[in-house]
Amino acid sequence: MIPLSWYLLLSAALFCLGVVGFLIKRNLITVFMSIELMLNGVNLSFVTFAHQWHLVKGQIFVFFVMVVAAAEAAVGLAIIIAVFRARSTLAVDRIDLMKL
Amino acid sequence: MHLILFIVFAGFCLAGAINLLLQTHPINSALSLVVVMCSLAVLYLLLGAEFLAAAQIIVYAGAIMVLFTFVVMLLNAGREERTLGSRAGKVIGFPAVVVILGLIATVILKAQNLGSASLSDPITSTEELSRVLFHELLLPFEVTSVLILVAILGAVALARAGDGERRVSK
Amino acid sequence: MNEPVLLQPLIPLLPFLGFLANGLLGRRLPKALTSIIALCAPLASFLIVLRAAYMVWSGALALPAIELDAPHWIWVGSLHVDFNFAVDQLSLVMLLVVTGVGFLIHVYSVGYMADEEGYARYFSYLNLFLFFMTVLVMAGNALLMFVGWEGVGLASYLLIGFWFQKTSAADAGKKAFVVNRIGDFGFLIGMFLLLANFGTLTFSEIAAKLNANPDWNGGILTAIALCLLLGATGKSAQLPLYIWLPDAMEGPTPVSALIHAATMVTAGVYMIARTHFLYDRSPFALSVVAIVGTATAIFAATIALVQTDIKRVLAYSTVSQLGYMFLGCGVAAYSAAIFHLMTHAFFKALLFLAAGSVIHGLGGEQDLRKMGGLRKSMPITFWTMTAAVFAIGGFFPFAGFFSKDAILYEAFQHGASGKFLWFIGLFTALLTSFYMFRLWYLAFFGESRSEDHHTHAHESSWIMLAPLAILALLSIGGGWIGIDRFGAFLAPVLGPVGDPATAPGGKQLDVLLSVVAVAVALLGWFVADRLYRQRPDTPAKLAAAFPAGYKVLVHKYWVDEIYGAVLVKPVLALSKFLLEWVVDVAILGGLAWILGGIANFGGAILQRWQSGNLRSYAAWLAAGAAALLLFVLLPWTTLLANLGIHFHVAGH
Numbered sequence: 014m015i016p017l018s019w020y021l022l023l024s025a026a027l028f029c030l031g032v033v034g035f036l037i038k039r040n041l042i043t044v045f046m047s048i049e050l051m052l053n054g055v056n057l058s059f060v061t062f063a064h065q066w067h068l069v070k071g072q073i074f075v076f077f078v079m080v081v082a083a084a085e086a087a088v089g090l091a092i093i094i095a096v097f098r099a100r101s102t103l104a105v106d107r108i109d110l111m112k113l
Numbered sequence: 114m115h116l117i118l119f120i121v122f123a124g125f126c127l128a129g130a131i132n133l134l135l136q137t138h139p140i141n142s143a144l145s146l147v148v149v150m151c152s153l154a155v156l157y158l159l160l161g162a163e164f165l166a167a168a169q170i171i172v173y174a175g176a177i178m179v180l181f182t183f184v185v186m187l188l189n190a191g192r193e194e195r196t197l198g199s200r201a202g203k204v205i206g207f208p209a210v211v212v213i214l215g216l217i218a219t220v221i222l223k224a225q226n227l228g229s230a231s232l233s234d235p236i237t238s239t240e241e242l243s244r245v246l247f248h249e250l251l252l253p254f255e256v257t258s259v260l261i262l263v264a265i266l267g268a269v270a271l272a273r274a275g276d277g278e279r280r281v282s283k
Numbered sequence: 284m285n286e287p288v289l290l291q292p293l294i295p296l297l298p299f300l301g302f303l304a305n306g307l308l309g310r311r312l313p314k315a316l317t318s319i320i321a322l323c324a325p326l327a328s329f330l331i332v333l334r335a336a337y338m339v340w341s342g343a344l345a346l347p348a349i350e351l352d353a354p355h356w357i358w359v360g361s362l363h364v365d366f367n368f369a370v371d372q373l374s375l376v377m378l379l380v381v382t383g384v385g386f387l388i389h390v391y392s393v394g395y396m397a398d399e400e401g402y403a404r405y406f407s408y409l410n411l412f413l414f415f416m417t418v419l420v421m422a423g424n425a426l427l428m429f430v431g432w433e434g435v436g437l438a439s440y441l442l443i444g445f446w447f448q449k450t451s452a453a454d455a456g457k458k459a460f461v462v463n464r465i466g467d468f469g470f471l472i473g474m475f476l477l478l479a480n481f482g483t484l485t486f487s488e489i490a491a492k493l494n495a496n497p498d499w500n501g502g503i504l505t506a507i508a509l510c511l512l513l514g515a516t517g518k519s520a521q522l523p524l525y526i527w528l529p530d531a532m533e534g535p536t537p538v539s540a541l542i543h544a545a546t547m548v549t550a551g552v553y554m555i556a557r558t559h560f561l562y563d564r565s566p567f568a569l570s571v572v573a574i575v576g577t578a579t580a581i582f583a584a585t586i587a588l589v590q591t592d593i594k595r596v597l598a599y600s601t602v603s604q605l606g607y608m609f610l611g612c613g614v615a616a617y618s619a620a621i622f623h624l625m626t627h628a629f630f631k632a633l634l635f636l637a638a639g640s641v642i643h644g645l646g647g648e649q650d651l652r653k654m655g656g657l658r659k660s661m662p663i664t665f666w667t668m669t670a671a672v673f674a675i676g677g678f679f680p681f682a683g684f685f686s687k688d689a690i691l692y693e694a695f696q697h698g699a700s701g702k703f704l705w706f707i708g709l710f711t712a713l714l715t716s717f718y719m720f721r722l723w724y725l726a727f728f729g730e731s732r733s734e735d736h737h738t739h740a741h742e743s744s745w746i747m748l749a750p751l752a753i754l755a756l757l758s759i760g761g762g763w764i765g766i767d768r769f770g771a772f773l774a775p776v777l778g779p780v781g782d783p784a785t786a787p788g789g790k791q792l793d794v795l796l797s798v799v800a801v802a803v804a805l806l807g808w809f810v811a812d813r814l815y816r817q818r819p820d821t822p823a824k825l826a827a828a829f830p831a832g833y834k835v836l837v838h839k840y841w842v843d844e845i846y847g848a849v850l851v852k853p854v855l856a857l858s859k860f861l862l863e864w865v866v867d868v869a870i871l872g873g874l875a876w877i878l879g880g881i882a883n884f885g886g887a888i889l890q891r892w893q894s895g896n897l898r899s900y901a902a903w904l905a906a907g908a909a910a911l912l913l914f915v916l917l918p919w920t921t922l923l924a925n926l927g928i929h930f931h932v933a934g935h
Contacts (some may be wrong), residue, residue, distance in 0.1 A: 015119050017227045020160070022218060025125050027149075029214040035901050036206040042139045042185055044897075048147050050130060051209065053153055064160045065228050070247045072162050076246070076263060079172050079209040080257045084264030086177045090184045091271035097188050109895030206902030209909040216912050 020061040027054030041093050041103045045086075052082050115232045118159060125152040137192045139185045144177060161236040225260040291370060294303050294331055294378065295417040301410035308876065309403020318393050321406035321854055325389050325413055329382035332935030336375060340727075358424075364484055367423035373776040376621060377420040377553055380628045383412050384545045387750035391636050391805035392537040394746035395468060397644060403447060405535070406610050412438035416546055420553065424472050424485040428554065432470065432518065435547045436463045442542060443534040455530035462527040466517015473510030500564050508561050508568035510577070511554065519551030519605050521579045526843055532594040533575050534881055544609045544635050545628035552608040552624055556617045559777060563615065569699070571934045573613020577707050577757060580606030582585060582840075589826075589836045590722075592649050596722050600675065601631055603711060610708060614701060616693035617777040619769035622762075623686035629761045630674035630683055633754035637668035640751065651722065656731040661742045667755040672723050674758040676716040676804045679797070679934040685762030687712065688797050696787070709803055716807025724815035 028052060034047030056075045062072025093103070100108055129148035136142045157166040194279045221227075246254060301324030309317045353367035371379070389409060396405050415438055419431025429885050440605075444456030460902060474484060480503055481489050493499065515521070520528040522545075531543050542548070553762035555572065580603045604627050611620030643651055644661055658665045674681040677688070691712075695705040742748070769775075814821045826833040835841075 014145065014229050014230050015115055015159075016120050016222065016229045018221050019119070019123075020156070020230070021221045021227070023126065023156075025214060025217040025221065026127060029210050030127075030211050032213070032901075033207070033907055034130075034134050036181045036203075036210070036898055036905070037134065038142075040139050040190060042181065042188075042190055046133065046142055046181060048133050048141075049173075050133065050146065050149065051243075052681070053149065053173070057156065058155060060157055061164060061230075063162070063237075064230055064234070070250075071243055071248055071252060072165055072237060072242060073250060075162075076168065076242075077163055077253065079168060080261065083172055084261050085176055086180060087264050087268040088271070090180060092266035093184065094188065094272045097166055103188065103190050105897045203902075205906045206898075209902065209905035212909040213905070213912060216909075216916050256852055 017061050018063055020026070021058055024054045027051075027057065030054075039064035039105055041105055041108070042090075044105060045093065047090055049082065049086065052078060072092065115230075117154070122152045122155045122159075124149050125149075127282045139190045140182065143181045146181070147178045148179065148190060159232075161232055163233050163236055164242050180186065226268070287337065291335075291368060294328045294382070294421070295414050297327045298410040298413035298417065300324065302407045302414060304405035304445075305405075305410065309407060312403070312842050314397075315403060317406060317573060319785075322386070322389050322393065324410050325386040326383060328413065329386045330398050332378045334926075339375065340718050347590055347822045351719070351929065362478065362708040363481060364424060366427060367485065368418075368427075369423040369487075371776050372773050373553075373556060373621065374420050376625065376773065378417065380620075380625055381413070381416050381420060381546050384628050384632050384754075384872075385397060385416075385541060386634070387753055388537050388541040388545075388632065389517075391540075391639070391747050392535075394744050395537050395639055396535060399535075401445065402460060405442075407723070408441045408445070408540075412442065412542060412547070415596055416550075419550055423487065424483075425477060426484050427473065428557075429467075429470060432514075432550060432554075433467065433895055435542070435550060436460060436467070436518070439547055440530070440541050442538040443531045443886060445534055445538065449533070452533040454532040455527075460526040462524050463517050465626060466514045466524055468517045469510045469513025469517070471514075473507050473514065476507045476510060477670055480507070486557060490559075493560050493564065496917075501567065503859065504561055505565040505568050506563050508558075509571060511558060511561070512568065515551030515609075516575065517551075518554075519548050519609070520602050521551070521575050521605060522582060524845065525579065525583065526600050529595055529598045529839075532592070532598050534799075536594065536635055536642060539598070540632045540635035542605055542640070543598065544631035546801070548601060548605055549608070549624045549628070552605065552620055555609075555612045556621055556777060558790075559615075559617050562612070563778070568857050569613050569615060571613075571660045573610050573694075573697075573704055574613075576606040576609025576613055577704050577711075579603070579604070580610065580711045581707055581714070582606075583687050584711045584718065586839050588714065589833065591651050593641065593722065593726065594635075594649060596651070596718060597638060598633050600715065600719070603715060604631065604675070606711075607687060607708065609689040610694060610704060614690075614697040614704070616690060616691045617690035618773045619686065619693055619766055621773060621777070622766055622769050623683075623690055626674070626682035626686040626758075626761050628669040629754055629757040630681075633751060633758055634669060634675065635672065636747070636751055636754065637664050640747055643743055643747070646743050649792075651725040653732050654726045656726040656727070661727075662749065663742060663748050664928060666753045667748075667751040668723070668727070670755040670758045672719045676807065677712055677800055679801055680759075680763070680805055682758050682760070682762035684797070684801070688800055689766040691800060692796050694790075702767045709800065711805045712800060713803045714849045716804040717811050720808050720811035720816055724811060730815055844914040 018100060020068070031047045031049075031051030031054060034050060035044055038044050056078055059071050059075045059078070063069070063075075096108060097103055126149050129145045129152065132145040133142045133149070136145060150169060153176070154166040154169040155168060157163075301320055304320050305317055312320075321782070326533045355363075355366040356366050357364040365603065389406070392405065392409065395403055399405065410625040412435060415431045415434025417431075419435060421430055422428035437696055440456045440460040443459050444453045446452045447456075448485070477484060477489065481492055483489060483492075517524045528548070532539055534543075534917065560739075562572065583602035583606065585598050585600040587603065590596045608623050611617070612622060617688075632734055639652070641661065641664060642658070644664070645654065667926060670681070677684045691705055691708050694701050694708060697704070813826075
């Protein structure tokens, strides 16, 4: 008998850890991985609520999130490769051509 | 039993996530993330989502993380260097995260009608899931396949080396 | 209302329409059409006034005649000002003079300005002047009169600076306007005091209020009277604000005749006559008026003695004669002052127009020293001018004799100080006669002193000579109505006129004083004859004998220079300082500097935000998300209710 609030708290913790990772990591790829971590945390909360309300649609939503995350990972990594080719660095702070 | 399983694998999740933050080499971070994915798959199973657990392993841990690892190795990403940080990031970001976490935790803990999970809860069968997926949500399903196609095209276009462009070398 | 229709609104309206027509279209119309439009307006106004005068004479119309229902103008709080026009005896006399002499001068101008560039513009301005003058004369309250007052100042400015390409003309126009403005300041203060103390600006109501309080004297009434006097000195070119009138001779001669001799400059006298009920209550103000008038009269006459420009002589003569009118007002002989106003209009306009004829005939020459012997080449001009010279000299039976005599008699009767003023006035009459005959001799007698103008000197066209002839007849016979009948006519407005038979000294004193005046005029003629005809080199010797005095007079007592150094220069320096340093550099420059600084500073701050740093962007995103969550998840209504702030949500 695990109260569902524990699952939800775990999900919130994973999400916030993802945000922290996004803020403090200096490698572009690692930042991207933090984003995946955030998505996973959200997935967990979806599944939890699907269990609570006995809704299949909650799980289907997770399915779609996974699909989109996959596509996004592919494109995002391609972008990282292109950026690396242009700037030959993966340090987040060095990629600042957009500054005024 | 349920409790032990939950605590062990929730612990693995958190440990993997924190390790991701603490490691300096991206490959170590990637491997930690794989640990997180697999633990999450077990947790899905505990919540009765058998298809999602499988899909998590296959798609996330098996495909996406492999892709990450390939890119890390392709770009020969080394240890992170010390670069000038962002003061705004620390001053504004951390309190914001704390606020977010605190708020959500408060809401969750105050919620009245959350249920609980146990091992004897019915598992959502794949048949059930596919029935809904291919009947009601057929259109979104097909659209996602188009989405994947677009993503493939985009990835190929982006990552392809142009004419005369400097090849990745070290 | 009486059933004979006065057509009163048309009197000012027709000249205004003429102004619009000629002003907007005149340049594209053929000159003949412009002239017809320009002449029709004053002629029509004059005929309407003439008809009104006939109706009064025949008894068909009772004065005051008020035709318009005085549409509301300013109704604010307790201030009620309407457009009330009224034709009473005084304004009827003024209207006759203004429209009659105005029309004659319009006719004259057709000939005088025939070859000028801005022909249509000239006539549109002239019509504009007539419009404003008629408004001034027919106004029933001070504010409406002020409208006309300012308007004639504007028309005067436009016409003095008619040849605006000439710097001296443009400067003269500015000077006239600015000096008038100083006077208008006094007029305005007077109006404010009237409003504060009487609560109304309508003349009839003020007179009624004064009649209701017979023992209200002095004090604030003196203040009001003196303020209005300041306005009058500005408009009527008295000390100390006369300086604009000689410079105003830069304008075309018909303009000098109409505006600066016959009509506009008399507005001050008219205004004092119109508000005479105020002055009657303040003997102090009346004595100030008399002293100002007399001082101006003799002051200007002394300057006119040595002027060499024919128009300048006439300008100072105008100032001097206006001083006479002020003297008349100052001894409470308002009818005599108006009488002199009327006769002066005739002979001064004639003098100016004849001088214009001389100038025109000599091709633009204005210097008396270069004229001479025009008697033979310009006979009609000569004879008409002679009539005017005798009129201004005060010879019997010309017009000026009757009016000037009336003023001097009333001055004599005004107590001990009055006799002193009479003496000064008499001496001024001597000077007047002298310098007018000096002008007469220098211009028309002797050998021609011009370089080669004499060969061109020709008589003017009939269109210029006809008004001269008519004005000459008026100068001769204009005074025959006599002050008694004139005063009786104006009595309902200006108060009763004393009968000489019952005054101390009786009728014999009247006759005696007249004889003395004529004798003085003859003396002036005699001296002028000696100096300018019989022994022409005497003036030069006199000037050499009294060099200091001559210098003072020729330089017009250096009044312009004194004003310039004491008043104009400091004001100019101050305004230059204010505009250049305070406004331009400090305020505007400072404002621009501040605005630029703000933009710069704000931009510098905001620029830091666009750092290109991914992590700071992410941090702000997280902060935004946190704020959003806070806003959504917290129970704001209960929280604020606990703090005491309650909201009303619709439907709850």
